[in-house]
Amino acid sequence: MTDLQFLPSLTPPQGSFVLFGLLLLSGLAGGHLFARVMRLPRITGYIVVGIVLGPSGLEWLSRPALEEMRIFVDIALGLVLFDLGRRIDIGWLRKDRWLLATGVTESTATFFAIFLLLGYLGVEPAHAAMAAAIGVKASPAVLMLVARDLKAQGQVTERALILVAINSALAFFLFTMFWSYLHLEYRAGWLTVAAHPVYVLAGSLTAGWIMAQTAIHGGEWLGKRPDSQFILIVALIVIAVGLTIHFKLSALVTLLAFGILAKNLDRKHALLAVEFGQGAELFFVILFVFAGATLQLELFPEAAWIAVGFVAVRFAAKLLVLLMLAPLNGLRFAQAGLLGLALVPMSGTAVVMVQSTAAVYPEFGARLAAIVLSAVAILEIIGPVATHLALRLAGEASPDTR
Amino acid sequence: MEPLVFKESAALSFGIELELQILNPRDYDLTRGAADLLRLVEKKPHPGDIKPEITESMIEVSTSVLTRHAEALKELRGIRDAVIAAAQRLNLRIAGGGAHPFQKWSEQRIFPKPRFNHLSELYGYLAKQFTVFGQHVHIGVRSGDEAVYLTHMMSRYIPHFIALSASSPFYQGVDTAFDSSRLNTVNAFPLSGTMPFVESWEAFNEYFERMRGFGIVESMKDFYWDIRPKPEYGTIEIRVCDTPLTVEKAADLAAYAQSLAAWLLKDRPRQPSRDVYRVYSYNRFLACRFGLDATLVDAYTQSQVSLRDDILDTLQTIMPHAIALECQSALHSIRESAAGGGNDSAWLRDALQRSGTLNDVARLQAALWMGTGE
Numbered sequence: 001m002t003d004l005q006f007l008p009s010l011t012p013p014q015g016s017f018v019l020f021g022l023l024l025l026s027g028l029a030g031g032h033l034f035a036r037v038m039r040l041p042r043i044t045g046y047i048v049v050g051i052v053l054g055p056s057g058l059e060w061l062s063r064p065a066l067e068e069m070r071i072f073v074d075i076a077l078g079l080v081l082f083d084l085g086r087r088i089d090i091g092w093l094r095k096d097r098w099l100l101a102t103g104v105t106e107s108t109a110t111f112f113a114i115f116l117l118l119g120y121l122g123v124e125p126a127h128a129a130m131a132a133a134i135g136v137k138a139s140p141a142v143l144m145l146v147a148r149d150l151k152a153q154g155q156v157t158e159r160a161l162i163l164v165a166i167n168s169a170l171a172f173f174l175f176t177m178f179w180s181y182l183h184l185e186y187r188a189g190w191l192t193v194a195a196h197p198v199y200v201l202a203g204s205l206t207a208g209w210i211m212a213q214t215a216i217h218g219g220e221w222l223g224k225r226p227d228s229q230f231i232l233i234v235a236l237i238v239i240a241v242g243l244t245i246h247f248k249l250s251a252l253v254t255l256l257a258f259g260i261l262a263k264n265l266d267r268k269h270a271l272l273a274v275e276f277g278q279g280a281e282l283f284f285v286i287l288f289v290f291a292g293a294t295l296q297l298e299l300f301p302e303a304a305w306i307a308v309g310f311v312a313v314r315f316a317a318k319l320l321v322l323l324m325l326a327p328l329n330g331l332r333f334a335q336a337g338l339l340g341l342a343l344v345p346m347s348g349t350a351v352v353m354v355q356s357t358a359a360v361y362p363e364f365g366a367r368l369a370a371i372v373l374s375a376v377a378i379l380e381i382i383g384p385v386a387t388h389l390a391l392r393l394a395g396e397a398s399p400d401t402r
Numbered sequence: 403m404e405p406l407v408f409k410e411s412a413a414l415s416f417g418i419e420l421e422l423q424i425l426n427p428r429d430y431d432l433t434r435g436a437a438d439l440l441r442l443v444e445k446k447p448h449p450g451d452i453k454p455e456i457t458e459s460m461i462e463v464s465t466s467v468l469t470r471h472a473e474a475l476k477e478l479r480g481i482r483d484a485v486i487a488a489a490q491r492l493n494l495r496i497a498g499g500g501a502h503p504f505q506k507w508s509e510q511r512i513f514p515k516p517r518f519n520h521l522s523e524l525y526g527y528l529a530k531q532f533t534v535f536g537q538h539v540h541i542g543v544r545s546g547d548e549a550v551y552l553t554h555m556m557s558r559y560i561p562h563f564i565a566l567s568a569s570s571p572f573y574q575g576v577d578t579a580f581d582s583s584r585l586n587t588v589n590a591f592p593l594s595g596t597m598p599f600v601e602s603w604e605a606f607n608e609y610f611e612r613m614r615g616f617g618i619v620e621s622m623k624d625f626y627w628d629i630r631p632k633p634e635y636g637t638i639e640i641r642v643c644d645t646p647l648t649v650e651k652a653a654d655l656a657a658y659a660q661s662l663a664a665w666l667l668k669d670r671p672r673q674p675s676r677d678v679y680r681v682y683s684y685n686r687f688l689a690c691r692f693g694l695d696a697t698l699v700d701a702y703t704q705s706q707v708s709l710r711d712d713i714l715d716t717l718q719t720i721m722p723h724a725i726a727l728e729c730q731s732a733l734h735s736i737r738e739s740a741a742g743g744g745n746d747s748a749w750l751r752d753a754l755q756r757s758g759t760l761n762d763v764a765r766l767q768a769a770l771w772m773g774t775g776e
Contacts (some may be wrong), residue, residue: 153434
């Protein structure tokens with residue numbers, strides 16, 4: 001045997017390279033199966049592959065292996081959030097005040113609907129508020145990618161993207177606030193309570209602003225060359241993601257602010273609307289396979305019905321507000337309804353939010369974690385399908401994506 | 403089948419139709435927005451008429467029947483403002499210009515309406531390629547015979563309208579070297595070109611009956627001629643202009659057509675000539691390609707003339723009629739661009755020089771139309 005040391009061991013190949021490649025291949029196969037054969041969004045295919053391969057399924061993807069994928073996931077989220085931010089036109093929010101009002105009302109209504117439901121079910125207010133805050137957020141990644149896959153153009157698409165940005169930001173704000181409140185309840189000092197949200201918010205906005213200024217000035221210096229500007233933007237996104245990890249900031253707020261400010265402060269129009277294209281697609285496959293793999297389906301039996309209630313109440317609250325405000329938004333009722341449907345997907349980052357809360361505050365309760373994680377599981381699977389359906393029915397999908 | 407009845411209308415009344423571009427505010431590509439825009443516009447009273455066009459990123463606006471340049475200006479501005487108000491609520495941009503600088507025709511979506519679906523089926527890719535934007539000017543005449551005469555006489559001046567209105571130098575992402583690339587896409591249609599050389603409305607009707615008998619056309623709408631009589635309106639319709647970058651320019655062009663028609667109908671300076679049609683296609687090409695710098699063949703004098711000089715001479719000749727019609731200011735603006743100010747294509751090429759990308763050109767185009775500044 002000693003003569004044959006140049007041969008590898010007979011255990012299955014491990015390590016990031018093979019893993020990355022295998023995840024891409026399996027995601028590709030799942031996406032293809034769902035999109036071509038079943039006419040469902042590719043994203044759902046990626047998620048299902050994640051579930052099958054992950055700890056809840058065949059356990060081929062262990063938790064440490066998932067951690068190795070984390071960097072790709074963070075970059076993918078960075079790309080999506082920046083791209084979403086770039087689509088937010090502050091001028092529009094200023095001219096059509098009802099748009100912002102709708103976003104705030106929709107988020108608030110969702111929060112209270114879930115909060116009341118959980119209270120009714122006997123969940124402690126502080127914990128219920130935390131879970132409700134998580135439920136406010138729709139999924140920017142799902143909306144952006146489904147809209148892109150369908151080449152969707154129109155009011156439902158545009159408004160869904162603005163609303164997801166607003167409810168993501170508000171969800172983050174509420175979550176950080178209640179997180180601090182939990183600190184207080186568990187006798188953390190006042191300073192922690194006050195300083196933590198302020199630090200995260202101010203830090204993230206500052207980081208986003210610095211990135212945006214760098215992008216704009218870099219763009220001016222480089223000139224309007226798409227290939228150069230593409231590298232500039234991707235580099236800054238990766239740096240921004242790194243900074244948020246290092247300084248414990250919010251990736252969501254930082255990247256969203258980076259996108260929004262890069263678009264809205266660029267008065268000389270130095271930055272081009274560079275497309276991330278197929279290169280970014282690699283990261284998105286990993287993002288959703290990862291999201292599927294982190295779902296904890298084993299919790300589902302104990303919380304199934306409450307999770308269904310969570311999902312139903314969340315949808316009803318969003319739908320109701322959008323229908324009521326439809327005339328003020330210049331939308332037909334059918335469009336407002338489809339807008340509500342488009343906002344169904346819940347963000348995979350909710351899993352991280354729940355897990356990190358449960359880790360710091362075990363009292364947060366396994367039961368609540370089970371409820372929220374089960375709701376996320378339902379919404380990750382039906383969410384992309386809902387958005388896909390909404391944009392199609394609204395007539396906003398390109399005919400050649402049929 | 404019923405013969406075409408020519409509806410009499412007030413001589414020298416006029417109307418304007420403009421096809422407009424709907425853009426997104428991110429990369430300023432064409433975007434799907436006509437249905438939402440129209441729904442919102444119709445909620446409030448506005449002058450004129452606003453309708454869908456063949457693809458979902460176009461709308462067509464038209465004025466009522468007008469008699470004076472000042473009225474046209476007022477009404478066009480009213481329509482423009484109504485469309486802009488709706489567009490701003492939907493975060494869309496509206497732009498003039500004969501072609502979008504970089505849209506891909508294959509990505510355009512046919513507006514869901516039976517006539518448009520039929521055209522798309524019949525013409526295949528030509529229908530989507532027809533995502534170009536024109537200005538049509540109607541001039542009222544008192545009879546079918548007058549319409550036939552005026553159509554023939556106006557044909558001599560078609561290069562003027564092409565060069566003065568040209569605003570489609572960029573198409574599918576490239577500088578075409580043409581000032582008006584839009585008209586090249588019209589040429590592909592089988593029923594494009596010019597009205598046959600008939601001498602009276604009766605003779606025209608005979609021709610139309612034959613074409614209808616062959617099953618080639620059903621109505622006048624099926625002819626895509628550069629100028630066509632429009633019996634149901636009692637007008638002739640000049641269809642060669644690119645949509646200008648501003649409504650003011652659109653009103654100027656209409657006033658030029660009105661004054662020219664006044665001179666042709668009242669003074670009857672010449673008789674229709676087959677020679678005009680013999681040199682027609684070539685002159686039309688030269689005007690599209692070189693704009694105001696073109697040198698044309700004058701069928702009546704059988705000599706080469708500079709298009710600029712020809713416009714300046716014509717302006718001088720028709721000025722008394724313009725004064726009677728109270729549109730001398732419009733003709734002064736036309737003179738300015740013919741004498742050196744240049745047309746909208748020159749403005750667009752300059753915009754590319756200044757800004758560097760065609761996305762920026764489309765952005766500047768929209769800012770100019772919407773009056774929002776850069």
